[in-house]
Amino acid sequence: MxxxxxxxxxxxxxxxxxxxxxxxxxxxxxxxxxxxxxxxxxxxxxxxxxxxxxxxxxxxxxxxxxxxxxxxxxxxxxxxxxxxxxxxxxxxxxxxxxxxxxxxxxxxxxxxxxxxxxxxxxxxxxxxxxxxxxxxxxxxxxxxxxxxxxxxxxxxxxxxLVSDIPEHVLERLLGDIVGMWAKRGTDPGLAIHVEGREDLGVLGSGADDPEATVRGDLPAVVSWVSGRGGARLTEGAEHTPPRWI
CATH class of the missing domain: 1.20.120.450 (dinb family like domain)
Known part of the structure; x- marks a missing residue:
């Protein structure tokens, strides 16, 4: 066999x-x-x-x-x-x-x-x-x-839908993308909040600037950071994320 x-x-x-x-x-x-x-x-x-x-x-x-x-x-x-x-x-x-x-x-x-x-x-x-x-x-x-x-x-x-993707995959995607921005020096200076996930903290370099905020649940935030639109965000959809890959 x-x-x-x-x-x-x-x-x-x-x-x-x-x-x-x-x-x-x-x-x-x-x-x-x-x-x-x-x-x-x-x-x-x-x-x-x-x-x-x-x-x-x-x-x-x-x-x-x-x-x-x-x-x-x-x-x-x-x-x-x-x-x-x-x-x-x-x-x-x-x-x-x-x-x-x-x-x-x-x-x-x-x-x-x-x-x-x-x-x-x-x-x-x-x-x-x-x-x-x-x-x-x-x-x-x-x-x-x-x-x-x-x-x-x-x-x-x-x-x-992005919400069909397993949560642990979305978490890693989010960390990878934000980390890539920081590594390349392209971080947009925004505070990224994932609703219902305080354990993830505030991502991005704009944590001290409440006027520069992106907010939404995990699928919505991952959709935005990966360049797939911010329609489901509750705040910050007007911002454009940098390329990540």
């Missing part, structure tokens, strides 16, 4: 793998709910149709799988050869017949999951380089994919 279980026994990593697999299922349900004609419709991402987004998510799985291959072979396999090649790949993928496009996103996700499953315990700390030039342990690729599938399912704009 073939053992189909993960080779890692790290409970934290196993929980992260479970979250990304649930997010992948969430993404696939959102795609499957679209008929072929609807693939030409717009997304929440400016300039991209659903075809572009589905191609992107499929090719992203392949790109992350290259990082897993890098760790498992000790031979460098970058995510993309260049930003231009990445963009060209997405544009070309968006022209695929609907059946081929669906197969791309399904097959790439399965292949990536198999690569993760078969990675030995000691290789999860292997250092790889992301498309943004960050050097991270291989375990970070699980989070990279997690945010892709959960957020982009919402971006398809066919019923999935």
């Amino acid at each position: 073939v053992d189909k279980s993960d080779r890692t026994r790290d409970p934290v990593l196993l929980d992260q793998l479970l979250t990304v697999r649930r997010g992948t299922a969430f993404w696939h349900r959102a795609v499957e709910a679209l008929d072929d004609a609807s693939l030409d419709g717009p997304t929440l991402l400016e300039g991209w149709t659903r075809r572009h987004l589905i191609a992107h998510v499929g090719y992203n799985a392949r790109a992350i799988a290259r990082l897993v291959l890098w760790a498992n072979t000790d031979e460098e396999h970058p995510m993309y050869s260049s930003p231009e090649d990445r963009n060209r790949e997405i544009e070309e993928g968006a022209t695929m017949p609907a059946r081929a496009l669906r197969h791309l996103t399904d097959h790439a996700a399965v292949s990536l999951d198999v690569e993760w499953r078969d990675t030995p315990e000691d290789l999860w700390s292997y250092q790889v380089r992301t498309a943004q030039g960050r050097t991270v342990p291989l375990s970070e690729t699980v989070w990279m994919r997690t945010r892709e599938v959960w957020l982009h399912a919402v971006d398809l704009d066919n019923g999935a």
Whole structure:
């Protein structure tokens, strides 16, 4: 009998793998709910149709799988050869017949999951380089994919909501985005309040300026900080967040 279980026994990593697999299922349900004609419709991402987004998510799985291959072979396999090649790949993928496009996103996700499953315990700390030039342990690729599938399912704009994303994923997204602003020096100087979550504190650098406030529940705040609109905020929707990725 073939053992189909993960080779890692790290409970934290196993929980992260479970979250990304649930997010992948969430993404696939959102795609499957679209008929072929609807693939030409717009997304929440400016300039991209659903075809572009589905191609992107499929090719992203392949790109992350290259990082897993890098760790498992000790031979460098970058995510993309260049930003231009990445963009060209997405544009070309968006022209695929609907059946081929669906197969791309399904097959790439399965292949990536198999690569993760078969990675030995000691290789999860292997250092790889992301498309943004960050050097991270291989375990970070699980989070990279997690945010892709959960957020982009919402971006398809066919019923999935930020509030459908698990709370612990939203919490990490919020921390990552605000932390990235601080690291890049692009913090907008706002005080960000998450209603009902005093444990998260006041985020952002504007805590001493009550006139510069963004406020809402966790899904609303994450939607705003990630550039997906502030319609559900209770305060501060007029502010524009910096880019984060």
